Amino acid sequence: MPAVTVPAQASEPLCPDELFNLLKLRQTGIEYRTHEPVFTCEEATDILGDLPGVKAKNLFLKDRKGSRYILLCTEENRRADLKRLASKLDSSRLSMASNDDLAQLLGTEPGALSLLSLLNDPQHKVEAVIDADLQQADLMHCHPLSNRCTMAVDMELLLRLVGDSGHSVRWLSLES
Template identity: 35%
Template structure:
């Protein structure tokens, strides 16, 4: 099921292979194509025409090298200095490198998505879902590239993650201190 070539000899699943996988496990999904977006702010105009909760996704690592993928509602403020205390990391978190992102998730910066765990065959990435995002019936993510948005039910997201061997943790993420 490996389709496109990534960095070096890493092969990553293509969006079409992702869609086939979702269909194989019985997860309904809808995808909209659009111009490339790299940030939550850049995608605001596109989101108005797509129903459901939109996301921001962070690929992080702790000081011991544990990898985390955090998916939250798009405008949820997250205190990264305190997040390790909630998710169980060993010390403060930093962003994973583009090379790590490609190696473990098969995506480039600007395309981070929970769908990337389909590429994490070694189960090295711990998936954290913010409870605010999971309150919505429909959730939206890039399908491995930032020129499309794929919507599915929150139960469909959970079924997908579990089918890949990634049991997600749903929790409240710490907000930055009030100013």
């Protein structure tokens, strides 16, 4: 697989078109669907039909003090117990981060959050936590910074892009 180049300290966030084109270059034959904007997993499921890969649910969380931000990625039907997750992460209480935090830290909007959003976090203020049950996934549904498109991204490529952006991924079992 060719080297993946991610702007490490871009002054401007990547735009959806730039990321879309990067993914098409790096993953030959990538499957994707363009669609009306979606804001929930349920809306996406209704639209995506037979797009291969794991349908992901992404939650943007913050701790009580607002000093720690976490992007949690799990399978769409998995219930996220935030109290248990906070304990596993040795964190204070976790709650959903605001739309303003999402825009400021990851340069994206509600409904467009995915692990690819970390490419817009050159300061590494957001931690990536992925449900350990997704380790065996070959393809994962991701929005390329837009909730108007969903791509079936190769998991190896996705993890390489996240790593090349300077983020590490923490795999965590969300089971009890």
